[in-house]
Amino acid sequence: MSEVKFSKEHEWVTVADDIATIGITKHATEQLGDIVFTELPDKGSNVEKDKTAGVVESTKAASDVYTPISGEVVDINQSIVDDPSKINLDPEGSAWFFKLKIKDKSEIDTLMSREEYEKFAKESSS
């Protein structure tokens, strides 16, 4: 498994072979508050880098989830649809959103390291 990478839209990505696992960051969940609804892309659908691939809603508002890389959706995490509060508990672990068969590996290089993301998140929330 590669190191975890981050997008400016507060998603994280890990890569194993040609499969990417994508979720939203702890920082994002802290900004959103209690998550009460999740919508994920359909299995088998194709999603495109930086386009909407899902929705999370807190009691306060709805937010789009963007995919940081392109590919075909090969798996989704049904458990976070059934119980969205799991996302607040373990956003960067068991509460992943979907898995993609990666279309273009070079897209990963455009993403941030953890260190870069943490700096970005701190600046964007202040």
Next chain:
Amino acid sequence: MNVKKTTLFNLHKKHGAKFVNFAGYEMPIQYKDGIIAEHNMTRKKSGIFDVSHMGQLFIKGKDDLTENLQKILPTDLKKLSINQSKYSFLMKENGGIYDDLIITKIEDGYMIILNAACKENDLSIIKSKLDSKFELILRDDLSLVAIQGPESKDILEKIIKGVKKIKFMNGNKFSFNSEDIYITRSGYTGEDGFEISIKNNSVNKLVEKMIELGSNLIGLGARDTLRLEAGLCLYGHDINEETSPIEANLKWAISKNRINDEFTGAKEIKRQFDEGVKKIRVGIKPDSRVIARESTKIFDEKNNQIGKITSGTFGPSVNGPIAMGYVSNLFSKSNTKVFLEVRGKKIPASICDLPFYKKNYVKGEVDVRS
């Protein structure tokens, strides 16, 4: 415009509040534990709400003040005994609502609680319609704190003896910190509770005492989920200058013996009473877990738009999405199937009775849970 702060601002900060600008005030939206935990705390135990941004208007006068106020409000004020409160409206001639309010008869006149965003405008409207001999004061030396939830009466009784005896929608004078305070049994959560009008210099002490005795600070986020579950309107969203009390399904708040009487908006209210209205406020429950927010369009089965949602969120005690909105009268019956347009898709929903969550108001010592 400068953002204002309430006297409790530093206490909110100390308790980890996240702030938002609400009606020109920097108000706590939530604290560390989050909206759902705060919501549940209020339903199961006790929660404290800083509502000091709301207007506290005092009007001094005798019997002729009642006569004068009745020309402005649709409420039978003559029937009010001292310390009794009523929900009422400040209306336009066409029945549209300038503000919803709680009016309480006190010894030397009336106390009116107004929405923060409307209070200055309300004051100038009331002033323009009342004889200039009546003194009107919008008090900014007072804070307003609500304590809500089943354990609140015991917590407050420990601090202020006798509050348990107050009946729902009634109030009384008490003393705290050697200062007069005024407490009513009311609130906006659907739970038993109190609202306390207290001098700014004593409010921190009172709230700290409440926290010490087991109550918790609750932000505007949970206030919104609580009031929506209780089917209560939020001014500027569920009611406004374009909706009348009849359309808002708040007919009960207009005194029956005043329908043929004179007050601002009377003509239109009477007409709507007699002829009915075209649109009406209803409860709406999506069949799935999809949340339909404010401004979501409502459609019938034939894809005709029949209304719009005015408030929508996730109800923690209902454990599902809930909403209120206006629909064409023909579709207002409970269990009518409708469709809500969310992110381009039409999701099925049903019209339902309000409230979503049964109110737990208490009439004084006697528990009247339904």
